[in-house]
Amino acid sequence: MGTVTGKEYVDRINGLKNQIWIDGERVQGDLSDHPAFRGILSTKAALYDFVQSNPNQLMDASQKYNFSFEIPRTHEQLIKRREAIRFWASQSAGLLGRSPDYVNSAIMAMASYAPFFGEYSDNMKQIYEEAREQDYSFTHTFINPQISRKFYWPDGDDETVIAAKVVKETPEGLVIRGARMLATQGGLTDQLLVLPAGSFTDSSYLFGFSIPSNTPGLSFVCRPSYAENASTFDQPLASRFDEGDAMVVFDDVLVPWKRVFLYGDSEITSNLKTDTGLEAFLLYQSANRQLVKTEWILGIAQLMVESLSVAEYQHIQEKVSEVAMAKEIMNGLILASEEAAIKNEYGVLVPNGLQLKMAFHYYQKTYPRLAEILTLLGASGLICIPTEKDFESPNEAVLSHTLQGERLAAKDKIKLNRMAWDLTMSSFGSRQTLYERLFFGDPVRTPVSIYSMYPKESAKEKVLSFLSIDLE
Numbered sequence: 001m002g003t004v005t006g007k008e009y010v011d012r013i014n015g016l017k018n019q020i021w022i023d024g025e026r027v028q029g030d031l032s033d034h035p036a037f038r039g040i041l042s043t044k045a046a047l048y049d050f051v052q053s054n055p056n057q058l059m060d061a062s063q064k065y066n067f068s069f070e071i072p073r074t075h076e077q078l079i080k081r082r083e084a085i086r087f088w089a090s091q092s093a094g095l096l097g098r099s100p101d102y103v104n105s106a107i108m109a110m111a112s113y114a115p116f117f118g119e120y121s122d123n124m125k126q127i128y129e130e131a132r133e134q135d136y137s138f139t140h141t142f143i144n145p146q147i148s149r150k151f152y153w154p155d156g157d158d159e160t161v162i163a164a165k166v167v168k169e170t171p172e173g174l175v176i177r178g179a180r181m182l183a184t185q186g187g188l189t190d191q192l193l194v195l196p197a198g199s200f201t202d203s204s205y206l207f208g209f210s211i212p213s214n215t216p217g218l219s220f221v222c223r224p225s226y227a228e229n230a231s232t233f234d235q236p237l238a239s240r241f242d243e244g245d246a247m248v249v250f251d252d253v254l255v256p257w258k259r260v261f262l263y264g265d266s267e268i269t270s271n272l273k274t275d276t277g278l279e280a281f282l283l284y285q286s287a288n289r290q291l292v293k294t295e296w297i298l299g300i301a302q303l304m305v306e307s308l309s310v311a312e313y314q315h316i317q318e319k320v321s322e323v324a325m326a327k328e329i330m331n332g333l334i335l336a337s338e339e340a341a342i343k344n345e346y347g348v349l350v351p352n353g354l355q356l357k358m359a360f361h362y363y364q365k366t367y368p369r370l371a372e373i374l375t376l377l378g379a380s381g382l383i384c385i386p387t388e389k390d391f392e393s394p395n396e397a398v399l400s401h402t403l404q405g406e407r408l409a410a411k412d413k414i415k416l417n418r419m420a421w422d423l424t425m426s427s428f429g430s431r432q433t434l435y436e437r438l439f440f441g442d443p444v445r446t447p448v449s450i451y452s453m454y455p456k457e458s459a460k461e462k463v464l465s466f467l468s469i470d471l472e
């Protein structure tokens, strides 16, 4: 089959009849008609259609499969991947954390290193081949509910279990009971990828598998939609890009053995992210997406500056420069990760994970500042943002007169300011900030792993030699 069209994707998701709950009710009928989901489904459909119309950039060398399933073995292939991620992300202003190429990158990386999974290696290859052939979209989940974050806390027994665990092994497969905390786009994808979640060492918590989102017993409890109304004028971003986030509940879900790629092995669990290249390829996708997002922020910032005629002030120039620097720093780290890419024993060229981890950590600290810069530039202009209906009311004349800019008509200026507001201050915007801070791990523990990974010996030796001293 190969790549799908937007319509094929939407028809398939509608046809799954996944068990999705939102605001106390189970979603009935087509997901693409539901006010909470129609915006994101239509955005994703457009992304799939964009692949069809740009096969050279967004398909693999065979021009049959999505680029993200291609296993890079040369620098040229890695560069092609980078360009494709950016090209695709620019269609959604870099705002979709679960653009399909994100989790596809994890599937690709794990399959390219399949022997690592021992007795389950053929399953891993099969999951990849099916995903590539069907052009599946995935959500994934890798954290447990937040009952306690003590190093070890006792979860319930099989009857009172909270964090998803294996409660039974049968000849058909594993039976999973309990919940996982979060899956962005949970319920809106073909498949759910489950990765081991940490915290527990008991083998019944150590598993990895991929199952269809409509597997019996599987349900998704979604947070409220942030696209409160469908107006692209009022909520230019939320109306299109609110992906949704869901808790994933396993009510004795039978996971067939052929869908399992990891079970009960603590060593494989510990080394999964680094050995397979999963972490590096996920971060490579996200760093490139973040770079695109930063370019959009730069565009919004500069347009706000020009619409307010404040470009001559030095602090304004400094703020816009900060955004530009963030973009260039991300670009530098991405290029450095390509430069230092290493070919693994299966011939896969894996971008350097350390530089990408640095990019992730840099961005999780920098993104809130970028959002802050937009609010500082817009000031009260981000509060006085009449709605589409206001512009259709008897107040239209006074609004159009009062809210005009030197270079922009009032309605156009409000369009721009609403975009800045939706990116930074609306419920959609504040979720974007939390997302960039946390989606790959919390900002406290990331630098701890950078500290242990970064080679410091030669820097230390230089100072010791300069001072002619020795460490005991």
Ligand SMILES: Cc1cc2nc3c(=O)[nH]c(=O)nc-3n(C[C@H](O)[C@H](O)[C@H](O)COP(=O)(O)OP(=O)(O)OC[C@H]3O[C@@H](n4cnc5c(N)ncnc54)[C@H](O)[C@@H]3O)c2cc1C
Pocket: 140, 141, 142, 143, 146, 149, 182, 183, 184, 185, 245, 431, 434, 435, 438, 439, 440, 441, 442, 443, 444, 445
């Ligand atoms: C918008 C959004 C979308 C997301 N989407 C997904 C998704 O699609 N799939 C998915 O699997 N996950 C997703 N996540 C979850 C994300 O991976 C986690 O938020 C992140 O890993 C942090 O884990 P946590 O939220 O459980 O925070 P916790 O681990 O519960 O941390 C809470 C606080 O306690 C501190 N803390 C906890 N443990 C320690 C410790 N050992 N040492 C020091 N401090 C500690 C943290 O620093 C933090 O301040 C998403 C998160 C967000 C916000």
